[in-house]
Each structure stands twice: as structure tokens, then as C-alpha cells.
Amino acid sequence: MISRRRFVQHAAVVASLAAAPAGGLPVFCGASAATRDGSAVLPDANRLKLYVALFDRRFAAARLFARAIGSHAIPLRAIDADVTDLWFSELHPGWKLHSLPVAGLTTYGPLFCLERLAWDHGMRVVHRTKHLAIRDDAIAAVPNTRGRPSKRAATELWAADAAAAIAGFPRSRARLAAASPAETAFAGAAVPVSAAGIPVAETAAVSASVTGEALRPGAGPEGALLYSWIIAPRVR
């Protein structure tokens, strides 16, 4: 039991600890024709056409994700934790006119809000994957030793994969998706964490029910749970 003011206060402190300086975002142009693992790339006509992709620029992992998804020629929108301004100025007016598919890599709060707001416009979350992000300095400080990729390099590979999963999401799968709003509030569901502490994609599909082991203390104090997601029109 905690008072509402302490509840908000505690949450704000948590957010401040997770915050990292926002940096500029170099956006690569020119589409990548192949996935990193060499698997086949869907023709453009078969991919879900995304209106924009959001990213939380407080997180280095999200900025890398944005750079990677920018290379797929998807317009980007940056947020600082809170989605209110973007929702009010762009998404809500847009959604009132058209069911515009939107993707993102954010913490759970913006996804929680946008998922529920999207329901009113006939849209659903059709893709939801969890990742563990670490802070900028932690990523940058780890040297590349013993031939293993540095954490930054590993994160870039992860970002490329996460972006490819979004950019190449099949339109046909969005039509079939039936994501249940199983997750409830403030990212309460548990998530497995890689021993290396780098961002790890837990699932590659719509997560209808989220269970798993708890965030381990070994993940370090900087660990923050991020979600990559797609919201798209629901075809009944």
C-alpha cells in the first residue's frame, strides 16, 4: 500500500534514474535489401506500410533502433518517455481520418496508452516484443575483447534485427493478428534477461500472455524494459 503521491513520486524517481542524455539522430537513407541473417526479404507490396515509427530517445538502444529503422525509409518520431504531445498533435488527428499503422520502440507506458487509444479507431497491437535496454554509458564503455563483439556492436546487430522485424512485418499477418490485451499495466510482466546484459528480443510474435522469470538483480540498475511494437488496423 502506497499513497498516490508517493506512488507518483517513486515512479518519477525511477524514470529519472533511467534517463540518459538525448542525442542527435543520424538517419541512414537507402533501403537495406537483405536481412542480417540472409533470409528472404518480403517485396514492398507485401509489407505493412507504416505511417511512422516512434522511439524513446532517452535510450541508446532506441536511438540505434531508430537509425536502423530509418534505413528502411520509415518516418521517425522521437519521444521523451511521454507520448502525450505526439498523440495529441499527430496520431489522434491522423487516426480520426485513417487507420494509420504505427510502430515503436518505447517503454511500456506509451504502448499501454496507444494500444487502448487505438482500439477506438479499430486498431490492435499486432506485434509486441520485449527487450532489455541498458544505458548509453554502459554500452559505450565496454571494450571489444577476445574477439567477441562489443556491447555496442551487439546492440547494433540487435537494433538491425528489431528494425527488420518491424519494417518487414507482413501485411497478411496484421490482418490475421488477434492480440489479446493480456498485459495490463506498467510493464508488470516479467522478462528473461540475457547474461550479457545486452538488449534481447524475447519473442518474435504477438504476445498474448506474458510470463517468465523475474528481472534478475544481475541485470544491473540501468536495465529498462523496452517494447518494440506495431499497431495496425484490425480486419474483422
Add this chain to the structure above:
Amino acid sequence: MTTPPGVSAADFSAAIGKFIQAVGREWVFTSDEDVALYRDAFSPFQGEPEERVASAAVAPESVGQVQQIVRIANQYRIPLYPISTGRNLGYGGSAPAYSGSVVVDLKRMNRVIEVNEDNASALVEPGVSYFDLYRFIQERGLKVWVDVPDPGWGSLVGNALDRGGGYTRSQFRNHFDAHCGLEVVLPDGELMRTGMGAMPGAKTWQQYKSGFGPWIDGLFSQSNFGIVTKMGFWLMPEPEAFLTGTVSAAARDDLHLLVKMLNHLENGGITNGMPDLGSPLLGIQTIEEYARSMEDRPQPATDPELLALRDRAETGNHGPLEDYGRRKGLAYWTFNLKFYGPAKAIAAQWEYSKEKFSGIPGVRFAERQFHRLPLDAQQRQNVHWPEFGIPTLNMFSIGARSGTNPEPTHGHMWFSPIIPRSAEAVFEANKVFAAAARQFDLPVLRFSLPSCYWERAFIFIFGFPVSADIPTNRKNRAAFHQLIDIAAQHGWGEYRTAPAYQDAVMNVYSFNNHALRRFHETVKDALDPNGIISPGRYGIWPKHLRKT
């Protein structure tokens, strides 16, 4: 597809067919996937059969369609559960109070019918959210504010009918008090307007509240006597300026005079914004503090001496903590007084307020914020938007899972007792609720300060976590019930609660052998003999479902 209790599959199917005829197939939802959207995201019954769930949902777009739905429901005895937007998370969300009800989702009825700048009033449908009305006002450059709750994604009508609150001037913070006129579809499908709206052609529906004869608007708040389809509100004229003045005091017992003076100033209309209480020594931030930028926000105390002294203060030894505060320049209490109005006037009101507090030994004053309005983009960065009539979703962005917050809850239920506006009550309530937390093995409840949403009374709002763990939820539900009773034993009652606890809360409003509940039931039986509107909502059950 779930069938409402006591309704045959054939009748339910026939009713669904008629709902489809009334509103169109596209707006009747019966698939599990669609109906699941109406689950309470913060239900304390997650994973248990007791979770209250809908059987279907229907989304009308007009008053006429609402009337048709009600008449069909009467024919087949289908329980309905109207929602405006269903976003009152922590108080039940969009899930029905009675499992198997058909949710009547009013989100499509989202027309802003009128905003009258000269009268500073609005008339809206239930699907209009605070964002919608704010957008309407901004796009037209109107000089009026809407008082918003936090978060602001819900419906004006829904929040007011649930008697929610906001953050601006006192006469607008109580959202039901700020309403002016209702339109209601009664349980038999009849359409009624209250106040001046009862007179055909009246020009003053949103100007004069009570009309003629008994003023019955309150019957439609926290109740199940009809479906409100239009609601008028008084809006706040945009003030010229805003000022926050901080009063700081060094001793624990100063709280008595602080509250007494605050009440005097607020009841007299001298300070007209929402008072905002904090304690630097105890680590309780004010709203003004947590709305600051990350860099400017007070950080949690790390001084081991202070942390130890706080623990001692919790056991009743306050002197050493007060001494520490004097040495370090930390106040025991800070009261932020808020003023809206002309710059010259609010400066004078603040000066007068300082005079009234000056009898407290060692009291200090600081002018914390002064803004000419409207706010510019830079000013917006460091203020609590709802205090300026700006809706926000920011609250959802600050509770994310992280290494320092590895087990965020799956949600919360608000336990919200109203207590007297006195320091004695604050101290007593802290003692009582801390003891209860220990007794029921709840997370430790450190000293808390109440909020001042309403005039004349304090309110404590405690969040009970909702977990994925069923035994934990059971334990917390049992504790919640115990706290309702413990609060009632001290004369404190909840202002609002989730459906899971509405019977229990109604049960403690028991003067004269539950005369109030019996009155509700008499009204219910007269207006809604088939018991189709929101059975069980706020503890009001129709005769056929009433427990003897």
C-alpha cells in the same frame, strides 16, 4: 460467447439480433477478442473466476439508439453496463459490476455540442474525452479552460458521474459540482432533461443548475438509474496569471496551525487553486516538485542520519528530526498555495496569506512560480499540466519496469477515504493505516500527506497493487475490505471505489439501518423494475439480485 446470468441462449441471441438492427452489425461486439477489450486492466480478480467480464458490447452513436437498446434490454431482461470511455483505471475501468452484462460503449457519442465562451460553459456527449474538449477549445482559440484529471484520457461525463476531480480552481475541481444540466435515457427508454433543460426552448440549460422542483441530478452520479447522454459543464475563464507561494514550517506540530490557516484562506476564497502539501524532512514531494524537470527535481535522501531520524520519527520521536531540519535548512512541512487571477490581485492574495501564516514561529515564505498565461512552450516544460487545464498521459510514462523498479505492479486499486481537514485527522489516519498495514502484512506505509482535491475535507488515496499472483491479490482484497471497515470505525468513508468493493463501501454508509441504501433500492425498483441498468453499481442491486 458468454450469456448473461438468467438469460436463455435463445433470448440473448434474439437480443443481440435486435441490437444489430438498432446500431448496425459493425457496432455490436460478441467475439471473445472484441469483448476482451472491455476487461478491467487493473482487475484484482485477474486469473480468477470472480473477474467481472462482459458478455458482449454495443456502441450506439445517437440518443435514439441508446433508447432502442434500453427497450430491447427490457424486453429480454439483458443487464446493461454503460461506459463513457471506460478509462477510470484503478476504479474499475470498462468492466461491468455484474458479470455477463452487455457493455453499452458510448465512445461514438463524442460530439462537443457547444462551448459558450461568454458563459464559460460546455455541453458534451459522454464519448467526449478531456483531450477532445481541450482540442476543440484550442482550435478555436477560446479563452476557457477545462479542469482535467490526471491522466486526462477519460470522458468528462464519465469522470463527473463517478465524482472525479481535477487540479485548477476550487469550484471546477469537483467535476460533478461543476456540471450544469443532464440529459438522461431512463431505464424504460424515456428521455429526460434536468435543470432548465426540462423546459422546451430554455435558453439557460448551462447557466442555471437547479431548474424547478427537486434537484435530482445527483441521483445519476455513482448510480444506475439511467444513461446520461448529454451533460453541461461550467468551464474556467482563462486567468491572467498563476502564482504558487510556499509556506514552510520547521516543527511537526506546526501542521495544526498550517491546516487551520489554510482552511481559513481556502474557505474564504483567498487561495483558489489546489493546495499542495509536502514534507522535505519526510521525503514527501509536492506536486509542484515532481512536475519539475528531472534535473531540478529533489532526489531521494541518502544521508544515513536523515534516514535513521525518519525511522525514529515514525515511532513518535520527532525532536531529533526537527533539529536536523533546522541545521540543514529543511522544512518539516511545505504548503504550496495556488492562486489564479489578475496578476495584481493574486499578488495581494499571497501577501495577505503570508500575514495569516506569520504567527507560526520560524515560518518561511517563497514565491515558487509566477506565470502570465497562457503558458508558452518553455513554461510548459516545468509545470504540472493539469493545473493549467492541459490533459496529459505523462503519468503512464513514469512507472516503467527497470532495474531499480524490477517488479512494477500489474495495476492498482485506489483506497480513497475522506478525512477531516485537520492536522489531528492527518496524524490519526497515518497511525491507523500504518497499524493496519502491519496487521495485514501490506507494504510498509510511511507517513503520508493527504490531497486537497475537495474543499473542506482531506482525501488520502492509497494504491493497492494488483499482481499476477492470485494469492497476493486475495490477500490484498481481504486487506482492502478490512481497511474499509477500519476507516469506517473512525468515521472515514471512501469517496469512490472499484466495483469489487462497492458493496462493502456502501455497507458502511449504514446510518439508521442502511436508510440510504434502502432509499437507493426504492428508487431503483421504481425506475428500473427489470433491473437492466448496471446491476450492482455502487452497491445498488435490483430486487431480483438483491441479497436478503
